[in-house]
Amino acid sequence: MGRIVLEKVKKSFSEVTVIPPLDLEIEDGEFVVFVGPSGCGKSTLLRLIAGLEDVTDGTIRIDGNDATSIPPAKRGLAMVFQSYALYPHMSVRKNIAFPLKMAKMDQAEINRRVENAASVLNLTDYLDRRPGQLSGGQRQRVAIGRAIVREPAAFLFDEPLSNLDAALRVGMRMEISELHKKLDTTMIYVTHDQVEAMTMADKIVVLRAGNIEQVGSPLELYREPRNLFVAGFIGSPKMNLIEGAEAAKHGAHTIGIRPEHIDVVEAAGEGVWSGVVGVSEHLGSDTFFHIHETGLAETITVRADGEVSLKHGDTIHLKPRADVIHRFDAEGLRQS
Amino acid sequence: MARAVTKQRKTLNTLVAWAVGLLIFFPILWTILTSFKTEAQAINDPPLFLFFDWTLENYGVVQERSDYMRFLWNSIILAGGSTLLGILVAVPAAWSMAFVPSKRTKDILLWMLSTKMLPAVGVLYPIYLLFIELGLLDSRVGLTIVLMLINLPIIVWMLYTYFREIPGEILEAARMDGASLREEILYVLTPMAIPGIASTILLNFILAWNEAFWTLNLTAAKAAPLTAFIASYSSPEGLFYAKLSAASTMAIAPILILGWFSQKQLVRGLTFGAVK
Numbered sequence: 272m273g274r275i276v277l278e279k280v281k282k283s284f285s286e287v288t289v290i291p292p293l294d295l296e297i298e299d300g301e302f303v304v305f306v307g308p309s310g311c312g313k314s315t316l317l318r319l320i321a322g323l324e325d326v327t328d329g330t331i332r333i334d335g336n337d338a339t340s341i342p343p344a345k346r347g348l349a350m351v352f353q354s355y356a357l358y359p360h361m362s363v364r365k366n367i368a369f370p371l372k373m374a375k376m377d378q379a380e381i382n383r384r385v386e387n388a389a390s391v392l393n394l395t396d397y398l399d400r401r402p403g404q405l406s407g408g409q410r411q412r413v414a415i416g417r418a419i420v421r422e423p424a425a426f427l428f429d430e431p432l433s434n435l436d437a438a439l440r441v442g443m444r445m446e447i448s449e450l451h452k453k454l455d456t457t458m459i460y461v462t463h464d465q466v467e468a469m470t471m472a473d474k475i476v477v478l479r480a481g482n483i484e485q486v487g488s489p490l491e492l493y494r495e496p497r498n499l500f501v502a503g504f505i506g507s508p509k510m511n512l513i514e515g516a517e518a519a520k521h522g523a524h525t526i527g528i529r530p531e532h533i534d535v536v537e538a539a540g541e542g543v544w545s546g547v548v549g550v551s552e553h554l555g556s557d558t559f560f561h562i563h564e565t566g567l568a569e570t571i572t573v574r575a576d577g578e579v580s581l582k583h584g585d586t587i588h589l590k591p592r593a594d595v596i597h598r599f600d601a602e603g604l605r606q607s
Numbered sequence: 608m609a610r611a612v613t614k615q616r617k618t619l620n621t622l623v624a625w626a627v628g629l630l631i632f633f634p635i636l637w638t639i640l641t642s643f644k645t646e647a648q649a650i651n652d653p654p655l656f657l658f659f660d661w662t663l664e665n666y667g668v669v670q671e672r673s674d675y676m677r678f679l680w681n682s683i684i685l686a687g688g689s690t691l692l693g694i695l696v697a698v699p700a701a702w703s704m705a706f707v708p709s710k711r712t713k714d715i716l717l718w719m720l721s722t723k724m725l726p727a728v729g730v731l732y733p734i735y736l737l738f739i740e741l742g743l744l745d746s747r748v749g750l751t752i753v754l755m756l757i758n759l760p761i762i763v764w765m766l767y768t769y770f771r772e773i774p775g776e777i778l779e780a781a782r783m784d785g786a787s788l789r790e791e792i793l794y795v796l797t798p799m800a801i802p803g804i805a806s807t808i809l810l811n812f813i814l815a816w817n818e819a820f821w822t823l824n825l826t827a828a829k830a831a832p833l834t835a836f837i838a839s840y841s842s843p844e845g846l847f848y849a850k851l852s853a854a855s856t857m858a859i860a861p862i863l864i865l866g867w868f869s870q871k872q873l874v875r876g877l878t879f880g881a882v883k
Contacts, residue, residue: 321783323779323782323783342782343779343782343783344782344783344784344785344786344787345785348783349783349784350779350780350783352776352779352780353776354774354776356774356776356777356779356780357777357780358777358780358781358795358799359777359799360798360799360801369781369784369786369794370783370784370785373784373785373786373787373790374785417780417784421784421785
C-alpha cells in the first residue's frame, strides 16, 4: 500500500516560503513525477514526504495515517538520491543489506532478499565490490537495490538519472519503468527533465515556485495545458507562443502552437506564414527549423520530416493546424 | 600549465629544504648527541660535534635515579586517555555542527577556539583550587580531564573539518534506511571519517604527550608524566646537561618514533580536503 495525501502542506525556511499551502493526492501504485525548473520546490516537496525536512504547516498522510511528525525511517518509504548516496566503505552486498540490518531482520532473510534484488538488477557479479569500483549506472542500480529490499510503501526518486550520460539515462529510464510495472508500488519521481516526466509518469505534477501549476496524465498536459507555463514547459521543442494581432485573430491574448502541429506547405496563401529559415537542427528522423521574418514578433519553431532539405536563408511557408491551436487569456490561463 | 623547473633550480630547492629541515631538527639532534657525552664534554668549548667518547653512562644514571617506566606509563595513560575521552565528546559535537548547523554554529566554533588563545596561566589559580577542593591534585583522572578539555577545541575543529567533507546525502540515506542517530554515527559517519579521526587522534596524542604546563603544575609524584621527568633534571641539580639531555631523549623518543611511523597519515590528515 502506498497512498500519500498532502493536506495544506507548507514549508518555509526562516522568512522565505518555498512551498505555499499545497494539496496533493497520490494513489497507491501510481507513478507520479514532480517536474519543474530548478528551484521550483520539487525536491523540497519530496524531502517533506520523506521526512528529511519538517513541514512548517499542514498534514502528510501515508495510507490514511498522519505521518507528519513520524521520523523518516518509520514512514516505510525508500529513497534514491541524485548522488546515489551509497556507503563507500561497504560492499555492494552490505549496502543493499543495510536497511534490513537496521530493521534487525533475520540474517537468512537478509541474504535471500539481497540475492533476489541483485538478480533483478543484474548486480549478482558485483556484490563483493565497493561502490567506488562500479560505473555510474551500476551505482544507480545499487541505490535502487537498497530501496527495493525494504519492500517500502512507496519509492522516492530525487533526480536519480541526472548524473548519468545520455545513453545510460534512456536505459535506466526503461529499467525504472519496468520495475514499477513489476513491483506495482507507488513511485514519486522528481526531475527537471520534461522528457523523463512524459515518458515515465502516470501522473505529472508541474511545479513552479512551490505552486502546483497542473496535475494530469502526460497527454492531458500535452493536449490541454492549463496555462502558459505548462504549455511552455511540456513538449520538446517548446510550444510556439504568439502574441499580438495573430493571437487576436483567434480571440486570445496569446496563442500556442506546437512545432509538430505546423505543416510546411508549397506556397503562400490564406493563413499561411511565410518566413526565412534560420538555424536548422537535424535529428535524422526529424528536422527542426527556426523561422524568422514571418511578420510575427516571435521566432517560429517548426518540425519537418528529416528528408526536407532547406538551407539557411531559404524561404519557407508554414500552415498551423487550426484544430490544435491553444488559446490563452491575458492572465496566461487557458481559454476553452 | 606546469611551471618549467630547471635542474639547477630543483637542486637549489632541495638544498634549501634540507637546510631548513636540519635547522629545525638541530636542537633535537644536539640534545640526542649531548646525551651520549660526559658532563665535561657537554660543556666543552668549542662544542664537540661527533668526535667525543660516546658513552651510555648518563642513561644508566638517569634510570638508576628515577623510575622511567612509571613516568612513561603515566604519559601513555594521560595522552591516550585524554585523547579517547576527547574523541568521544567531540564526535557528536562535530556531527551536530557539521550536519545540523544553526545560525550560531560558526560563533560557537570560534568561541571554542578562542579559549585556546587564553594564556593557560590565567586559569591556573581557579583550576588549582578546584583540584584541591575535589581532591584531584596529582591524580591521573584529574589530569586526563584537564588535558582533554584543553585539547577539545582542536579535536572538535579537526573533526568538524573532516565531517564537512562527507556528503550529507549519505547520512540522509542512512536515516531513510532506518538507522537511528547512534547507528548513523557508528555505522556510516565514523567508518567514512576514519582517516580524519585517526589523524585527529595522532595529533592530539602528541599534543597531550608534550603538554607541560598543566602536567607540571597539577602533579607531584603519583601522576607525573615524562614532562615532569625531564623537568626534574633541570633545576635543582644545577647544570647537568648530559643527564638532562639523556632524560629528554628518553622522554621524546616514544613520541618521535610514533610520529615517524605515522607521518604519512598525519600529513594526509592535516591536508585533508585542501586539494580536491
